[in-house]
Amino acid sequence: MSPTSYQLLHPALSITPSKSFLDWECIVTALEVYLQAYFQKNTPDTLELPFPELPAGHKSGFVSIIGKPNAGKSTLLNQILGRKLSITTPKAQTTRHRIFGIDSGEDYQVVYSDTPGLIRPRYKLHERMMGFINHSLEDADLMILLIAADETFPEDDLMALAQKTQIPKVLVLNKVDAVSEAEALSRMASLASQVDFVAALPVSALKGHNVDTLKEVILQHLPEGPPFFDKDQISDRPERFFVGEMIREQLFLLLKDELPYSTEVEIEEFEEDEQLARIHATIHVERQSQKGMIIGKGGSMLKKIGSRARPGIERFLGVKVFLKLYVRVTDGWKNRDNSLRGFGY
Numbered sequence: 001m002s003p004t005s006y007q008l009l010h011p012a013l014s015i016t017p018s019k020s021f022l023d024w025e026c027i028v029t030a031l032e033v034y035l036q037a038y039f040q041k042n043t044p045d046t047l048e049l050p051f052p053e054l055p056a057g058h059k060s061g062f063v064s065i066i067g068k069p070n071a072g073k074s075t076l077l078n079q080i081l082g083r084k085l086s087i088t089t090p091k092a093q094t095t096r097h098r099i100f101g102i103d104s105g106e107d108y109q110v111v112y113s114d115t116p117g118l119i120r121p122r123y124k125l126h127e128r129m130m131g132f133i134n135h136s137l138e139d140a141d142l143m144i145l146l147i148a149a150d151e152t153f154p155e156d157d158l159m160a161l162a163q164k165t166q167i168p169k170v171l172v173l174n175k176v177d178a179v180s181e182a183e184a185l186s187r188m189a190s191l192a193s194q195v196d197f198v199a200a201l202p203v204s205a206l207k208g209h210n211v212d213t214l215k216e217v218i219l220q221h222l223p224e225g226p227p228f229f230d231k232d233q234i235s236d237r238p239e240r241f242f243v244g245e246m247i248r249e250q251l252f253l254l255l256k257d258e259l260p261y262s263t264e265v266e267i268e269e270f271e272e273d274e275q276l277a278r279i280h281a282t283i284h285v286e287r288q289s290q291k292g293m294i295i296g297k298g299g300s301m302l303k304k305i306g307s308r309a310r311p312g313i314e315r316f317l318g319v320k321v322f323l324k325l326y327v328r329v330t331d332g333w334k335n336r337d338n339s340l341r342g343f344g345y
């Protein structure tokens with residue numbers, strides 16, 4: 001992974017193409033020009049060094065959390081961060097994007113990617129979701145292969161993905177609280193024999209068991225390097241993204257059967273001051289017949305969605321929230337390029 005925010009040279013420093021790159025005189029002159037310009041721009045009280053002071057041995061890297069739907073990837077990310085960032089529900093395919101969760105300490109920064117669960121795509125939204133998994137692996141330094149100990153479906157595609165991914169891999173067997181010790185051990189042994197892992201450990205993401213050990217193991221396998229983001233930054237996504245996710249979480253928790261999979265949330269208005277956030281959000285559905293189900297009798301379901309989502313949004317933003325929800329039919333959005341692009345897929 002090459003950090004774009006820590007490029008070695010300022011863009012202003014360019015060497016005229018007519019000169020040879022081995023023309024040291026030219027390089028030295030260009031450096032002098034750059035340094036003069038740099039120090040002129042930065043008077044002593046605004047001077048910022050291009051490289052911040054870092055403790056010796058500072059580590060950093062990108063870690064992708066990969067697994068099947070419902071394995072507990074988002075729960076693990078939240079547990080690692082010590083706060084709720086990614087939404088989690090008992091329904092599969094809750095996460096649809098790649099979401100950065102940034103864990104920083106004095107001498108490290110780990111940028112975790114929560115990803116959608118690996119499935120065989122059935123429509124364009126699925127294709128985009130699977131694209132996010134591949135994309136997250138392209139620039140990762142390490143892969144966490146997260147497998148639920150109580151999962152009974154075959155994991156062949158996941159193991160194949162792990163086998164062809166040429167970065168260090170850590171096997172994490174999650175939900176060990178839901179199975180016996182003997183079951184967990186035999187599952188670990190069978191999975192560990194299929195792929196070359198640098199480490200393997202059982203965890204309970206829900207209860208937090210072994211998560212601190214996992215963090216230590218990850219740091220051991222990351223390279224030394226500077227942070228990629230400000231140390232107080234928690235994600236790459238804006239607040240409004242997480243607000244949309246928290247509304248979508250309620251759709252997954254409250255709506256039955258396949259209906260949540262036909263919904264998408266779009267934040268239309270987001271105004272926040274020190275006391276209040278005014279948020280208008282539209283819930284898109286695929287068909288007219290689904291609109292009534294979201295609204296419910298006399299608007300009861302829509303009201304329930306709003307009142308269940310609001311406390312979490314208030315905790316997240318730290319202010320009171322005025323939330324207005326609308327429902328709109330966006331014909332077959334899951335399979336339309338334009339709609340998907342508009343929704344950030």
Ligand SMILES: Nc1nc2c(ncn2[C@@H]2O[C@H](COP(=O)(O)OP(=O)(O)OP(=O)(O)O)[C@@H](O)[C@H]2O)c(=O)[nH]1
Binds near residue numbers: 073175177
């Ligand atoms: N018993 C138990 N349940 C867990 C554990 N970790 C997660 N879960 C539950 O498993 C369900 C799925 O968790 P998520 O974190 O949403 O799973 P995910 O892998 O992100 O799922 P997708 O986003 O759909 O791919 C939720 O109901 C969690 O509470 C665990 O360690 N033990």
Ligand SMILES: [Mg+2]
Binds near residue numbers: 087094114115
């Ligand atoms: Mg998830």
